[in-house]
Amino acid sequence: xxxxxxxxKLLSVFKGAPVELKCNYSYSGSPELxxxxxxxxxRLQLLLRHISRESIKGFTADLNxxxxxxxxxxxxxxxxxxxMYYCALWRGGGGADGLTFGKGTxxxxxx
Amino acid sequence: xxxxxxTPSHQVTQMGQEVILRCVPISNHLYFYWYRxxxxxxxxxxxxxxxxxxxxxSEIFDDQFSVERPDGSxxxxxxxxxxxxxxxMYFCASSTxxxxxxxxxxxxxxxx
Numbered sequence: 001x002x003x004x005x006x007x008x009k010l011l012s013v014f015k016g017a018p019v020e021l022k023c024n025y026s027y028s029g030s031p032e033l034x035x036x037x038x039x040x041x042x043r044l045q046l047l048l049r050h051i052s053r054e055s056i057k058g059f060t061a062d063l064n065x066x067x068x069x070x071x072x073x074x075x076x077x078x079x080x081x082x083x084m085y086y087c088a089l090w091r092g093g094g095g096a097d098g099l100t101f102g103k104g105t106x107x108x109x110x111x
Numbered sequence: 112x113x114x115x116x117x118t119p120s121h122q123v124t125q126m127g128q129e130v131i132l133r134c135v136p137i138s139n140h141l142y143f144y145w146y147r148x149x150x151x152x153x154x155x156x157x158x159x160x161x162x163x164x165x166x167x168x169s170e171i172f173d174d175q176f177s178v179e180r181p182d183g184s185x186x187x188x189x190x191x192x193x194x195x196x197x198x199x200m201y202f203c204a205s206s207t208x209x210x211x212x213x214x215x216x217x218x219x220x221x222x223x
Contacts, residue, residue: 044202045214046211046212046213086154096142096159098144098169100156101153104154
């Protein structure tokens with residue numbers, strides 16, 4: 001069975017500092033990986049998907065198949081980045097497949 | 112921008128009662144999902160629904176649960192005979208099938 005691990009429950013950094021949120025996965029096939037963000041009192045929103053290879057709100061994430069990782073990075077954190085971040089895996093078996101989520105990392109950006 | 116909506120935002124029920132959680136997916140989406148998140152734990156997949164039938168379900172989705180699309184817009188999750196451990200946030204999501212799932216704001220279910 002697939003699994004997503006986010007080792008940090010809480011990450012606190014100062015504004016302007018670099019941020020890296022870790023995500024490791026295990027799955028025998030070729031999954032798609034996503035980062036979802038949940039701002040306070042808001043819904044889960046898709047932030048990034050690995051196949052689009054784009055930067056959203058200054059965040060990037062590269063899929064490393066060798067290390068089975070999909071870490072989320074931002075060079076200069078901003079206070080509005082404070083939120084819960086969830087890494088999620090999709091097995092790729094068809095549109096009906098559910099996402100497998102990690103436990104999430106609470107990112108706090110201190111002024 | 113269209114959004115997934117869910118009602119109610121908070122539901123309190125007594126153990127043993129039946130509850131129905133409602134969702135209105137984005138109108139041109141074809142795949143619908145339910146997830147739950149017990150406080151302090153990860154978001155867990157419950158079930159997916161396509162073409163008016165269940166496509167995939169997790170081990171959590173036992174006989175206590177059922178889903179239905181009673182009309183062209185609503186998608187419901189029914190929990191029969193609720194238990195204390197059913198207390199959680201329940202999220203509905205929808206997609207066109209292109210993996211990107213759009214989530215609703217959630218319904219907080221409290222079973223007393």
